[in-house]
Amino acid sequence: MAMNWFKYSSPSTFYxxxxxxxxxxxxxxxLLTLGGLYWGFFETPEVLSDQKQYxxxxxxxxxxxxxxxxxxxxxxxxxxxxxxxxxxxSYIVASATAVTGAIMTALSLWTGAFWGxxxxxxxxxxxxxxxxxxxxxxxxxxxxxLQSAIEDTRRSDRASAVLAxxxxxxxxxxxxxxxxxxxxxxxxxxQESSLKRIESNILIAMMVTVAGFWxxxxxxxxxxxxNIILQRESHTQWVERLEVSK
Amino acid sequence: MSEFFAMxxxxxxxxxxxxxxxxxxxxxxxxxKVQHGRLIKYxxxxxxxxxxxxxxPASASTAGQNES
Numbered sequence: 001m002a003m004n005w006f007k008y009s010s011p012s013t014f015y016x017x018x019x020x021x022x023x024x025x026x027x028x029x030x031l032l033t034l035g036g037l038y039w040g041f042f043e044t045p046e047v048l049s050d051q052k053q054y055x056x057x058x059x060x061x062x063x064x065x066x067x068x069x070x071x072x073x074x075x076x077x078x079x080x081x082x083x084x085x086x087x088x089x090s091y092i093v094a095s096a097t098a099v100t101g102a103i104m105t106a107l108s109l110w111t112g113a114f115w116g117x118x119x120x121x122x123x124x125x126x127x128x129x130x131x132x133x134x135x136x137x138x139x140x141x142x143x144x145x146l147q148s149a150i151e152d153t154r155r156s157d158r159a160s161a162v163l164a165x166x167x168x169x170x171x172x173x174x175x176x177x178x179x180x181x182x183x184x185x186x187x188x189x190x191q192e193s194s195l196k197r198i199e200s201n202i203l204i205a206m207m208v209t210v211a212g213f214w215x216x217x218x219x220x221x222x223x224x225x226x227n228i229i230l231q232r233e234s235h236t237q238w239v240e241r242l243e244v245s246k
Numbered sequence: 247m248s249e250f251f252a253m254x255x256x257x258x259x260x261x262x263x264x265x266x267x268x269x270x271x272x273x274x275x276x277x278x279k280v281q282h283g284r285l286i287k288y289x290x291x292x293x294x295x296x297x298x299x300x301x302x303p304a305s306a307s308t309a310g311q312n313e314s
Contacts, residue, residue, distance in 0.1 A: 026275070041250075053253040053255075053256045054253065054254075054256040054260055056260050057259065057263045057264075060263060099274075100274070103270055106270070107266065107267055107270060110266050114259040115259070115263070117259060118256055118259045220278060223275060223278040226282060227278060227281050227282050230282070230289065234288065234289050239289060
């Protein structure tokens with residue numbers, strides 16, 4: 001049976017769906033994040049007794065760094081859908097994703113600085129990974145700034161979507177800055193991504209925390225989507241009916 | 247317990263990281279929730295204004311004009 005994918009492309013049908021999903025994602029976010037961190041902090045202390053305790057930053061650092069990168073791809077995906085199908089909802093979701101993406105990028109840089117100070121003895125270095133992550137933060141900020149600089153929403157949606165697509169070039173650079181095929185060719189201070197070498201308890205705790213961060217991002221993005229819908233559609237009859245029925 | 251918070255001498259680094267994550271990840275949904283409440287209030291006010299306008303015959307002629 002063919003599903004009508006465009007059913008939820010209208011704000012009036014998407015809004016109630018978002019309202020239903022937010023508590024589900026938020027509950028999952030709290031359970032998974034706290035569960036992952038509990039596992040990481042209390043169930044793994046002995047596995048790496050020789051490892052210094054600052055490695056515990058890994059749980060939130062990796063989770064926020066991954067979300068920063070993935071959310072950019074998600075944002076571009078919605079922007080592309082918006083440009084192709086000219087659906088208002090796609091642009092709304094894209095712009096709702098940008099702020100959370102920027103927050104995640106900032107968190108990854110912040111937690112990375114504290115980790116760097118302990119393990120490398122420096123808060124910051126112009127290493128490929130850190131530099132590209134900083135550029136990612138600027139891209140998010142640029143997207144948000146461009147969108148708010150143009151008053152006409154249709155124009156600002158399209159312009160910022162194009163900017164987001166151009167900025168997509170940074171994502172593979174970020175990825176390969178720590179997943180270099182030949183490590184000898186990449187002079188990076190940041191260690192390689194080495195999931196296979198991580199102790200399994202730590203890996204599980206990390207992955208559960210990452211899942212929690214995904215759920216958190218879904219929840220807050222949907223919360224922001226609802227607010228943007230209300231801002232943009234406050235003059236429409238369906239919004240008025242919606243608030244009457246509450 | 248204090249040993250747990252000390253993190254083998256790295257407590258400052260671990261808790262500064264965790265603290266900022268907690269702070270921003272609590273702040274973001276709270277700000278969105280407050281913003282949502284304000285928007286709903288604004289829409290309700292707008293609706294009441296429109297209802298009041300359409301109920302008053304004297305101002306009914308201006309009902310078509312937009313106020314914000």
